Amino acid sequence: MKNKVLLFSAVALLLLSGCSQKKPKPANTIAGDTVTIDEGGVNSQNRFNGSTDGMKSVFFNFGEYDLSYDGQQTAAFNANVLKQKLGSGRVKLEGNCDEFGTDEYNYALGLKRAKAVKDSLQAQGINAGKIVIVSFGESNPQCHEATDSCYARNRRVDLHLLR
């Protein structure tokens, strides 16, 4: 008798659990918290806005990466400075652009400008192996005004000695 009661109870429990109202299952939404990392940044200080070490920035016309006459003169000036100061170090050429257009295209444009200055320095006797070139696109403006003169100031290549 006792076994029958236990069996009946077990069956009843099974039936009742099966009759319970189904609850909607919770959705899987966002898969957890995301991180924040701090890269610090070697160049976090704006020490390199414009050329340094006695050298001058080379400027360019809108959308162009050929050296103008003035640009060639400036490159020649910089070559003379480098012949005196370069020694065993290297020189870093940083190409920059104004704000027009997408940044990726502008990074390429800035790079072409830096390459043009590199080629000019090479032609004047600076060893290509001592020249590093990087483009900073729109990321390093010298000014922010929406004026022709400001746009022109930002279309440039800066030069810095690396020691």
Add this chain to the structure above:
Amino acid sequence: MRYLIILVFALQAFAADANMKIEKDVESRARIALVDASGSAAGIGEKFFSTLVSDLKISGHFLPDSTHHRGSMLGNTIAPSLKSKDYVLKYTLSQSGTLSAVIKLYNASDATLIAGKDYSINSTAKFPFLAHKIVSDVNRMLKYPEVNWLNRYVVFSRYTGAKRSIIVLADYTMQYQKVVIKGGLNLFPKWADAQQKSFYYTSFNGVIPTLYRLNIYNGSKTRIASSQGMLVCTDVSNDGGRILLTMAPSAQPDIYEMNVGSRSTRRITTFGGIDVGGKYLGGERSIVFVSNRLGYANIFKKAIGSNAVSQIVYRGRNNNAVDANGNKVVYSSRESHNSFGLNTFNLYLTSANGSGTRPLTTTGVNQFPRFSTNGNAILYVKQYQNRSSVGYINLVSRQTLLFPLGGKVQSIDW
């Protein structure tokens, strides 16, 4: 008789409101009303409601009632004033440690319960994702084409000063934003996988640019490559095994393809000018890209492994941004002839063979076009009248929504 309704909402405040422009026959969209059965939920009740309404609109499948109806979840009753709708979505939002929501979707006419679901999310700040998930699920419950792109993270980089930037994760409305990388100059984020667990980005914190891949959940960072000049990941194959790079190891910017596993690269373009922004076309055996080989930035197509290059776009004098999804191509075209005049960049939709071109925008500076994963929506960034916004165009319903975006975006992906 078909009625064509055009609604234009002017954006008055630069806070959380959205610009919306609808140009489409609306008869086919389901009319839906929202009934809020919540108590106060950490003061986000209005924002949550507005997010649900925006999501329903941009899905292209609904005409949501913008009235914030209040009611109860008890019983299956529908207010008489709502019986003229097609559907009623009742919901409660509550906060107790986590943010929770319960929804019930009804046929408005007879109060038949279609479906119900529970949700929870571990942070109140992430409430937009809760709303997005609800709408994408409602969409699925009613068997409409999927709009899962609502749930995706947007990742973007923004300059914070000269040679300084941050990389931010956000929901598509920009209400949720979290800085994921800070310090130094880190740019060009690009999702590395469909699940959005990692993204590629370029660090300029060393002497030369370096490409990394960051896992956003555990912070693990993998160095992929370094290159003089520039280095940008512009596209990722569907299986994540190959990436397209704009790279300049010899100071010559060209497009390369890298096998992520072996790190081997092959050069795809060889033009001596500027070739950037490569994107895979359907099948991933050819690409579209931006090149100045005609003397100005324009859009071209090239099969990987072939030397032949074909021009896709034959209008505009400066087309400097492109994205592709399958056979669809979207690009940004400059439409001001005066180099220093008021600039207008408009988006155009075309195809890989250049046919079927139509404009998607008409005013402002519209850049960074990015297709959704299913190719039915386009994200872009708009600058207009000193306001910066992120915009979404539903290509099927031709709706556009804009959300305020503080600061100038350097690059964006979703």
